[in-house]
Amino acid sequence: MTDYLQTFLLEHLEAAELISIALNILISITGVFPSAPLTFVNVKLFGFWNGFLLSFIGEVLGVALSFWLYRKGFRTLVHTKTPSHSKWLKLLRVQGKESFILILSLRLLPFVPSGLITFFSAVGKGSFAVFISASALGKIPALFIEVYSVYHISQGSMQGKIILAILSIILLFYISKKWKKKA
16 A cells, blocks of 8 residues: 555655645545555655654644534534433533543544544534644644654664564554453
């Protein structure tokens, strides 16, 4: 996947930055595809800081557009279909500072899907300004860690090997835990 993305962007180098941003927006709108492969390609093609900045711009524009689309398309449906006693309804009612802290906290957690955060924020009562500021602020450290890891892994440095080993151990632990639950 990353080879195809890299080749495609290299073939369209004059517009590669805009294509990368557009792809990040599409990834955000779908809410099911991870942005890590695109981040990897951005870092590989444009370097650490330019790759970080390009990925950040694409992800923030992506969550902004996704928020707007989800709010237009799903807000009424969710509120009419959610039972009044539901715990989900409480989550949808947070606003202001409470909403900001919740969104920021969720953005900082590494394994919470971005699409879910955007969806629940969009169908909730929180404002766009609170959502986008908390999302942008939360994406900075999360994306920095991702870019840092990707950069060192792609360089084959000792730090990259350590990061890869830690990620492998975490993945093995996660898989073994899932298997134990099924057994």
